[in-house]
Amino acid sequence: MRRIASLGAAVALMAAAAAFVLPGSGHADQAVSVTKIPDGYRDWKLVSVAHEAGPLNDIRAILGNDAAIKAYRDKTLPFPDGAIVARIAWKYVPSEENNKVFGREQSWVAGDPPEWYLQFMVKDSKKYAATGGWGYAQFDKDGKPAPDAKLATCYPCHEPIQSRDFVFTRYTP
């Protein structure tokens, strides 16, 4: 009986310890992921646009909340805590409607959401210190967050762009 109680206590202790180091708990010594879609992101201002060919084959808009846009426009680096950069992707599809008017195959537009529809970088220099001050988030077309293993691949790709505070997209006026 005492053995079972001890085991129970040990499990509880382990659970508490695990909770303490879980992503999102605020430890600065590990990558922490973002699991909630930031409110109102679809109303944010435009940073720029891009097309990723290859396996992604999407066309995308990069938006920023007010803090991010201000930093971009003022050319202030690093981005301040609270800045969030959003990336919305759509399938890259030809527009038959537009091509008919143009009289040639020239128009590519945004189609349905692809599997990985939304990405965010959330700046919190303390909370996300282990990943350059940014928390990374990715959501599928149903709004389901990406698993931590997937998000763990974000920062290594962004590291080469440390000189621009890890943000690839440049603001285009």
Next chain:
Amino acid sequence: MRRIASLGAAVALMAAAAAFVLPGSGHADQAVSVTKIPDGYRDWKLVSVAHEAGPLNDIRAILGNDAAIKAYRDKTLPFPDGAIVARIAWKYVPSEENNKVFGREQSWVAGDPPEWYLQFMVKDSKKYAATGGWGYAQFDKDGKPAPDAKLATCYPCHEPIQSRDFVFTRYTP
């Protein structure tokens, strides 16, 4: 002296008459162009994005002022008076920086402004009745408006899309 006074009166009358039929005066029986860049357009919300290949070879964002975005989101047609749709184009350029990280040629981004940088459609069903209720505007990279002859080519291209109130771009959530 009386002759000079009469001439002066005649000139003044002609000037008044000319002002009355100049573009922008509100006559519904002629195409009227927009010659001023709408204030604050770069802060407007995103409608969608597109890539035009061929001679244009640009990547573009379509933005809307609040009235346009509300109509898009509510699926209200025709667009209300006051709605403005903006199109910003940038040169379609490969990103060597991004490609280096991806390890392949896949990333196309927004470069410098092309010759015809900005376009707008301004809804005023009375003022622009002759062109489907929309005034068309185009500005080069230095902010100079397009000549009327160029703007006269806008509406004929938009006519086929009358079922969506002459606006090609669909809103992508």
